[in-house]
Amino acid sequence: MSAGGAFGGNRGARPVPPEKGVFPLDHLHECDLAKKEYIACLKSSGYQSEKCRHLSKKYLECRMERNLMAKQDLSELGFLKDRGTATSEESTSGGCVLIRESINT
Incomplete structure (x- = not known):
């Protein structure tokens, strides 16, 4: 028998959660409306996410507000910082403005 446990892991080591990428599930469905709006937008736009960025932002803001x-x-x-109102290029490019600025510099 191995001293590492049934599946070969070290029994004494404590797992460390990742800094990003994993967050609590929405068990109380606090952000379901924003999530459903985003998914509906994706389906209606042929899964072109850039057309639904405003709803993606709304969903992330909801999650942050509710911890x-x-x-x-x-x-x-x-997401680009708000500058009062979005320019037509910013709202249709889906964030490509940042990419072009970094390439040109």
Whole structure:
């Protein structure tokens, strides 16, 4: 027999959760409406996510407000900072503005 346990792991080591990528499930369905709106948008747009970015942002904001994920600046999650109103290029490009700016510099 091995001293590491039935599946070969070290029994004394404690698991360490990842910093990002895993967050609590929405057991109380607090953000279901935002999630359903986003999924409906994806289906109606042929799964072109850039057309549904505003709903994706709304869903992430809902999760942050209800402590279902760590609060984080949305610009770090791929959303441009609000500048009053979105430009037509920003609202239709789905975040490509940031990519072009970084390529040109």
